[in-house]
Amino acid sequence: EVQLVESGGGLVQPGGSLRLSCAASEFTFSSYGMNWVRQAPGKGLEWVSAISGGGGHTYYADSVKGRFTISRDNSKDTLYLQMSSLRAEDTAIYYCAKEGGHAKPFDSWGQGTLVTVSS
Amino acid sequence: EIVLTQSPATLSLSPGERATLSCRASQSVSSNLAWYQQKPGQAPRLIIYDASNRATGVPARFSGSGSGTDFTLTISSLEPEDSAVYYCQQRSTWWTFGQGTKVEIK
Numbered sequence: 001e002v003q004l005v006e007s008g009g010g011l012v013q014p015g016g017s018l019r020l021s022c023a024a025s026e027f028t029f030s031s032y033g034m035n036w037v038r039q040a041p042g043k044g045l046e047w048v049s050a051i052s053g054g055g056g057h058t059y060y061a062d063s064v065k066g067r068f069t070i071s072r073d074n075s076k077d078t079l080y081l082q083m084s085s086l087r088a089e090d091t092a093i094y095y096c097a098k099e100g101g102h103a104k105p106f107d108s109w110g111q112g113t114l115v116t117v118s119s
Numbered sequence: 120e121i122v123l124t125q126s127p128a129t130l131s132l133s134p135g136e137r138a139t140l141s142c143r144a145s146q147s148v149s150s151n152l153a154w155y156q157q158k159p160g161q162a163p164r165l166i167i168y169d170a171s172n173r174a175t176g177v178p179a180r181f182s183g184s185g186s187g188t189d190f191t192l193t194i195s196s197l198e199p200e201d202s203a204v205y206y207c208q209q210r211s212t213w214w215t216f217g218q219g220t221k222v223e224i225k
Contacts, residue, residue, distance in 0.1 A: 047215060047216065050214065109163055
């Protein structure tokens with residue numbers, strides 16, 4: 001069974017930085033595009049960023065472009081999200097999610113990690 | 120950017136009733152539409168992909184239909200465990216989600 005385990009969340013001050021990780025197992029990690037999706041408290045889902053299986057293509061929501069960087073290490077089966085210039089509105093649960101195939105919907109999700117941006 | 124609009128915001132029905140959820144896209148997404156179920160405190164779960172295909176392990180009471188700009192998720196006979204928020208999702212240049220429909224079981 002596919003497993004995705006996020007880590008790295010926590011409390012950070014506005015303007016600060018944080019790096020999230022997502023450890024993947026039980027599938028061929030390098031063969032699948034991966035995504036970050038966030039959910040602010042009591043709100044809906046917001047797609048944040050995507051990266052292709054080989055890591056050569058990345059995509060960002062306008063709300064995080066220029067502040068967040070998605071990357072992956074296929075030798076470690078791990079997905080990352082480097083977040084900088086954090087704002088209060090970035091407060092959310094961050095989920096990593098696996099695409100079901102090229103540009104296919106997300107068939108597996110992690111349990112999420114909470115990021116709180118507050119002074 | 121393609122915007123997905125879901126209706127109604129909340130649906131309150133009794134067990135055994137039929138639930139009909141709508142998702143409308145601001146421009147055509149062909150059949151590239153998915154539905155997710157999210158229960159409180161849990162990650163979302165894929166239930167429908169390519170507008171009408173049930174994901175692995177999803178009960179047959181869930182069905183999806185539509186193409187172009189208008190899509191429907193139907194739960195034919197509600198069970199108590201179907202209480203959740205349901206989101207539609209599409210991909211054009213990037214992924215977007217609808218704002219969700221909350222299904223409450225009376």
